Amino acid sequence: MGLGFLPIGLAFGALVVKAGLDWWWAGLSAALVYAGSFEFLLIGLVTAAAPPATIAATAFMVNVRHVFYALSSPLHRVTGRLGKAYGTFALTDEAYALTAGKQARSWPSRRILWMQVFMHLYWAGSATAGAPLGALIPDGVTGLDFALTALFTVLTIDALRDRREDHSTPALALLSALVARLLVPGQLLLTAFVLFTATLLARHCASRRRPSHA
Numbered sequence: 593m594g595l596g597f598l599p600i601g602l603a604f605g606a607l608v609v610k611a612g613l614d615w616w617w618a619g620l621s622a623a624l625v626y627a628g629s630f631e632f633l634l635i636g637l638v639t640a641a642a643p644p645a646t647i648a649a650t651a652f653m654v655n656v657r658h659v660f661y662a663l664s665s666p667l668h669r670v671t672g673r674l675g676k677a678y679g680t681f682a683l684t685d686e687a688y689a690l691t692a693g694k695q696a697r698s699w700p701s702r703r704i705l706w707m708q709v710f711m712h713l714y715w716a717g718s719a720t721a722g723a724p725l726g727a728l729i730p731d732g733v734t735g736l737d738f739a740l741t742a743l744f745t746v747l748t749i750d751a752l753r754d755r756r757e758d759h760s761t762p763a764l765a766l767l768s769a770l771v772a773r774l775l776v777p778g779q780l781l782l783t784a785f786v787l788f789t790a791t792l793l794a795r796h797c798a799s800r801r802r803p804s805h806a
Contacts, residue, residue, distance in 0.1 A: 593689075593711060594710055594711060596746070600718070600743055601718025601722055605718070606725060608722075608726070611636075615723035618719040628685065628686075630650070656782055657781060657785055661688045662680070665692070666704060679704065685744070691704060693750075748762075765788050768785075768788040768791065771783075
């Protein structure tokens with residue numbers, strides 16, 4: 593996963609420079625914001641001089657999914673106040689994907705935290721390195737922003753392989769995203785998560801009411 597961060601971080605650092613921002617924006621954003629997809633959006637918001645309220649609202653809409661991550665992430669196994677605080681801050685999509693698998697259910701606090709620390713370093717280091725390297729990339733090169741989409745695609749494939757016995761949950765997630773895209777395209781993430789949560793609750797209630805057979 594850390595190696596997967598390298599091209600994305602390099603692409604992010606390059607995009608920062610290409611957008612006309614100072615090179616140190618890349619490292620500062622990667623270290624303090626550490627929000628992946630939102631950081632790509634933040635480039636456009638900063639260059640467009642968007643109002644702080646707009647930036648805050650966008651950050652909430654993009655990152656509200658982390659509220660759902662916290663419901664099933666293994667943060668309860670992380671010890672110490674500082675460890676829990678950092679574990680919450682560094683709960684990225686990739687960290688959640690790694691800790692949600694079957695093999696990670698026995699991971700102790702130390703392994704979870706060190707995994708998050710190294711992923712944070714991979715991201716911040718590659719973004720910082722990508723800023724000066726961005727000047728070497730020709731203006732005609734396109735597709736750097738697709739690196740993030742490619743990583744999410746790989747994470748989805750890994751999640752499907754990990755849940756070979758049950759594809760109904762990924763199917764509900766895909767259906768929720770498609771419905772949200774058709775009905776409320778401007779608020780896709782928030783709408784999709786609300787629909788997905790509602791369908792999961794409905795399925796859970798239906799399974800509890802279903803009589804068991806001896």
